[in-house]
Amino acid sequence: MIHLILGSSGQIGSHLVEYLKNKGEEVLEFDIQNEEYQDLRNEPNSLLKHYLQECDIVYFLAFDVGGAKYLEQYQDTSDFIINNMRIMSNTFDAIRRADKPFLFASSQMAEMSYSSYGMLKSLGEKITKDRGGLLIKFWNVYGREYNEEKSHVITDFIKMAKNEGVIHMRTDGTESRQFLYADDACEALFSLALKYYTLPKNEEYHISSFKWNTINEISSILNVPTIPSPTKDNTQRNAMNEPNTFILNYWKPITTLKEGIMKLYNLED
Secondary structure (H helix, E strand, C coil), X not given: CEEEEECCCCHHHHHHHHHHHHCCCEEEEECCXXXXXXXXXXXXXXXXXXXXXXXXXEEECCCCCCCHHHHHHHCCCHHHHHHHHHHHHHHHHHHHHHCCCEEEEEEHHHHCCCCHHHHHHHHHHHHHHHHCCEEEXXXXXXXXXXXXXXXXXXXXXXXXXXXXXXXXXXXXXXXXXXXXXXXXXXXXHHHHHHCHHHCCCCCEEEECCCCCEEHHHXXXXXXXXXXXXXXXXXXXXXXXXXXXXXXXXXXXXXXXXXXXXXXXXXXXX
């Protein structure tokens, strides 16, 4: 099976590339971080068209996105909104022209209408359903990250714990999330890809731990002094909409939050 990963250098994409290669699968990588001409904001080039002809399935993971600090700074800017509109318009059109099966990576934030990022993902969901693709919703996937500007809370906490011996929080830590270790997310994607043609396309496939944890629990696992901020979370506003459990018919998460954090802690320099 030949897998085309759009956004192959992103947080989830980079883990998926490694995971699939370890499975002995053939992987085609496409990401602006590889070469400037692999920019999905532009009209599809000959390489993308060739990859779409060669592949068996497409993972549409590419998006201009990052953790809470990145979203708070950029998601309401015209560049952020237009960049992601261009990425979706060009990519969905290219996939349609190639007539390829695809998985679109959305987020639980698609249900948060006050978020520009969420609204964009919601539009992507509507296009995916109309085109007969598989709609994936990620719930706070964490793993190795190399772009500090776009990094997420668990990566930030681990770096502070290791480098400073203290965690400076951006919020008061009372907000809750469902965190999922990247390896579990990759296993879910691969499982869905293998079953693609037998899966109902009218369902939403929520890739989550299905367990709520507070931000404070992350710092307690790392066991270093923590300095909270009086600020409340303004990105997800502690929205606790529940995930759709349909995916549990095909896949289940196996890594606990503590296990995942400690694995990542031991990987980080």
